[in-house]
Amino acid sequence: MSHPRFAILLGLLLASPAPAAFLENERLDQPPGKPASEDVFARSPGMRILFGSYETTQVNVDAAGRNIVGDAANEPSIAVNPLNPQNIVIGWRQFNTVTSNFRQGGWAYTFDGGGSWTFPGVLTPGTFRSDPSLDVDASGTFFYESLKQNFRMDVFRSTNGGVSWSAPVPAFGGDKNWLAVDRSGGTGDGFLYGIWQLGGACCGNNVLTRSVDHGLGFQPPVPVPLLPTFGTMAVGPDGEVYASGVDGTGSTNGFVVARSTNDPDPLIPPSFHGDLVSLGGTMGFGGGPNPGGLTGQANVFVNTGQGLRRGEAYLLSSVVPGQTTLQPPDPMNVHVARREVETAAWTPPVKVNDDTVNPWLNWQWMAAGSVAPNGRIDAVWLDTRNGAGNMNIAQLFYAYSWDGGDTWSPNVAVTPSFDSSVGYPNQAKMGDYMTIVSGPAVGDVAFAATFNGEEDVYHVRVFPDCNGNGISDITDLADPSVFDCNANHVPDDCETAPVCLGAGDVAGELTLGKAAGGDLLLQWDGSCAGGDDDYAVYEGTLGSFGSRVPVSCTTGGGTSRVLTPATGDTYYLVVPSHADREGSYGRDSTGSERAPAAGACLPQVVLHCGA
Ligand SMILES: [Ca+2]
Ligand SMILES: [Ca+2]
Ligand SMILES: [Ca+2]
Ligand SMILES: [Ca+2]
Numbered sequence: 001m002s003h004p005r006f007a008i009l010l011g012l013l014l015a016s017p018a019p020a021a022f023l024e025n026e027r028l029d030q031p032p033g034k035p036a037s038e039d040v041f042a043r044s045p046g047m048r049i050l051f052g053s054y055e056t057t058q059v060n061v062d063a064a065g066r067n068i069v070g071d072a073a074n075e076p077s078i079a080v081n082p083l084n085p086q087n088i089v090i091g092w093r094q095f096n097t098v099t100s101n102f103r104q105g106g107w108a109y110t111f112d113g114g115g116s117w118t119f120p121g122v123l124t125p126g127t128f129r130s131d132p133s134l135d136v137d138a139s140g141t142f143f144y145e146s147l148k149q150n151f152r153m154d155v156f157r158s159t160n161g162g163v164s165w166s167a168p169v170p171a172f173g174g175d176k177n178w179l180a181v182d183r184s185g186g187t188g189d190g191f192l193y194g195i196w197q198l199g200g201a202c203c204g205n206n207v208l209t210r211s212v213d214h215g216l217g218f219q220p221p222v223p224v225p226l227l228p229t230f231g232t233m234a235v236g237p238d239g240e241v242y243a244s245g246v247d248g249t250g251s252t253n254g255f256v257v258a259r260s261t262n263d264p265d266p267l268i269p270p271s272f273h274g275d276l277v278s279l280g281g282t283m284g285f286g287g288g289p290n291p292g293g294l295t296g297q298a299n300v301f302v303n304t305g306q307g308l309r310r311g312e313a314y315l316l317s318s319v320v321p322g323q324t325t326l327q328p329p330d331p332m333n334v335h336v337a338r339r340e341v342e343t344a345a346w347t348p349p350v351k352v353n354d355d356t357v358n359p360w361l362n363w364q365w366m367a368a369g370s371v372a373p374n375g376r377i378d379a380v381w382l383d384t385r386n387g388a389g390n391m392n393i394a395q396l397f398y399a400y401s402w403d404g405g406d407t408w409s410p411n412v413a414v415t416p417s418f419d420s421s422v423g424y425p426n427q428a429k430m431g432d433y434m435t436i437v438s439g440p441a442v443g444d445v446a447f448a449a450t451f452n453g454e455e456d457v458y459h460v461r462v463f464p465d466c467n468g469n470g471i472s473d474i475t476d477l478a479d480p481s482v483f484d485c486n487a488n489h490v491p492d493d494c495e496t497a498p499v500c501l502g503a504g505d506v507a508g509e510l511t512l513g514k515a516a517g518g519d520l521l522l523q524w525d526g527s528c529a530g531g532d533d534d535y536a537v538y539e540g541t542l543g544s545f546g547s548r549v550p551v552s553c554t555t556g557g558g559t560s561r562v563l564t565p566a567t568g569d570t571y572y573l574v575v576p577s578h579a580d581r582e583g584s585y586g587r588d589s590t591g592s593e594r595a596p597a598a599g600a601c602l603p604q605v606v607l608h609c610g611a
Contacts (some may be wrong), residue, residue: 024292025175025200028132028149030426033100033110036070037062044069047451047458053470054414056396056460059090059117059446060110072098072423072459074430076446077331079134079142081161085439086113089142089162092457094122096424103425105129105146109162114444114459123156125166133179137190143215145171145179151200153177155192157215171218172209174201176432180241184304188239188264190214195243200344207306208243212266225274226256230283230432231298234313239264242313244300246283247276255279257300257315257339257346259452278491279335280349282321288331288363289384289420290393295332295365296381306372309404313339315346316349316369316379327454328357331391334367334381336405345372347406352399354411355385363391366430368445370438374474374580376489377401378443378462379408380436382420386413392421396447398462400491414462415449430455436462441474447537466494480553485605487579502607503576503583510574515562520572523560527576527583528609534577535602537561538585542569546598553601575595581605589606 006269036042043066047058060073072095081087087110105123110116123129123146123551131147142158144165154175156165174196185231192211194607201207206221227248233244241260246253258272261346284295296318316336323329334352340598353364379399387393396415397407419428434447442463449458463472476482476491483492485500492498508525515521522537535555540548551572555561561574573594576583582602596604 025151026147026234027200028128029101031100032126033097033104035058035096037068037096038096039070042069043067044452047456049415049451051415052412052466053465054460054462056415056451056458057114057117059457059459060092060094060106060119061117062119065116065442067452067456069454070098070187071096072425072455074448074455075132075433076435076457077132077134077433077447078435078437078444078446078459079136080437080439080444081136081140081142082138083140084161087140087161088109088114088444088459089134089158090164090457090459091134091144091146092446092448093130093132093431093529098425098454101426102128103130105132105144105189107144107162110459111161114461117459120163123480124168131175131177133177133178135181135192135215137181138183138185141214143179143181143192145177147175147177147196148172151175151203152191153196153212155179155194155195155215155218157421169215169217171211172202172221174207175199176230178231178233179242180235182235182239184237184239184262186239186264187502188235191239191264193235193270194232195224195228195239196219198227198248208270210270214435218461219269222269222271224258224272226258226276228256228258228274228298230294232300234300234302236302236313237304237311241270241272242300242302243272244298244315246298252276253282254285255317257313259313270362275346277315277337277346278349279315279317279319279332279337281321281335284318284320284365286440289365289382289394291428291432293361294432296367297433299367299369301370303371303373303375305375307375309375311341312404313370314369314377314405315339316352316367318365318367328363329359330357331360332363332365334364334379335572336369336377336379338404350405350408352379352408353381353383353397354399354408357385358385361389361391363394364397365394366434366435368434372438372440372442372443375402375404375437376464377405378436378449380414380434380443380445380462381446382411383411386417392419393417394420396445396449400464409464414460416451417595419430420449420450422450422453441472446581483580483603485580485603501531501579502529502580502605503532503578503581504607504609505584505586506535506574506576507609510572512572518564519560519562521560522572522574524574526559529576529578529583529607532576532578532583533557535559535574536577536582538539538573538597539563539566540571540573542571546595548573548597549599550597550601577602583607
């Protein structure tokens, strides 16, 4: 072997049947040191980095927005208020001095979408805390789950956007815990679920607790098949609960996802079914660019939107790829698999990163993923492809998918390079995870980085930006003058030759009735083309057929419209639209398509239904 050092490392990773043995539990190692913040001169400017389309902002800053020189912060968990996406809360492992591994529950909040952050301090100051996991309920109440040195968890609650927190509520627990809140609007809405790993825990194989009273108390833990270890949890649109990780029973070294099998009921404990899921490789436990930590945990997330992919679940992780003689050696990639709603089967894994394999050099590590209600999947990870062979020189990278993870956008670098190995607080890792929450237009990411030569926590908003204007393409497309005629969520200006979808015509009768106050009520049958989802109404003067102008460019999809007629004798045409193209104005007496109106709402592509 030409690279024996890496071969040995991989051999160890791949041979591991019991991942917990490779990682130390989170425990109190050292007493607190003198807080770096006490030296009022130990300050430098808070980091704000514009890189391409993306602005990264430091989160753990003092009241004046400055970096505290000599502290350290990592392993951030993020939650976004569903009622106000500008209100975000991040929790992390706060080391008040880099000279001690003593850590506490740091948190910060923003009300301006991450433009500025307030870091008020730590939860219950003086208490050793690790493994922060944050989530939020449908009414915007935030929850912060935190592991203590006795391997028991506390859950804190904030009803003011993360400004302040309740007293801690005991929540059983164990190491490598995760929290998920049900926002389904169903029976289980507001239920909290907490999971942890078997080793360093309260209750043996009972590794999952639940709160049915908004975090005021937690129910006795229940078992979960395959003991999902080192992964996230998620709750689906019907209150179904997912937990991801590796097989904590140690009988395999594969990825697993457990899914609840009963409907949420406060009186009946949740029960689970466990699946082994192939991600085309194994989890990375220690070594590589994160010697004392995970080089990536499992991420499970579920589409809770109303679209065709509602209820689909996804498993995404950095993986040590399965090595074969046909595959060049690759230390780590990002892979994703999808659970189909109809069959409950998991699809084969797909690779997210698009770099050219550079033998043993390109690490795509610490990946995180999430799905927006409109179906877009966002993935972020640390990528060493531009690190000139140094596995510690990484950038945050981003890619997105609109087809359930089958295909991915070109990967983009979101930040400059940084050295992930500097600034460790006496523990050779940058935490075990980063986190992302996806909204319709953007994904909010919390991650640790060392842009200023020490380890701090940062926020960045990622988004598709094919035209490089610094604005999410989803936001661009809300402008009526920006078209997406092929309905692929990419502004057509970014595409060389989009194949535009057309629209049909309004079959049957257009009926005219009287509405209140002399107004007219127009009603029509739907379009002949099933995909058409909106209508434009045109008005013209009888006898002057070319005179028609738009009365309304949208009915919001409705098949009726009340309007105040122009004076004189008027006529009306209703034209369906689909994907930024409008359809037919009907045919004239010779059977030819009538010409579009001057000043038409949209360019025309007619789809001839059944013809
Ligand atoms: Ca700092
Ligand atoms: Ca790779
Ligand atoms: Ca854009
Ligand atoms: Ca397009």
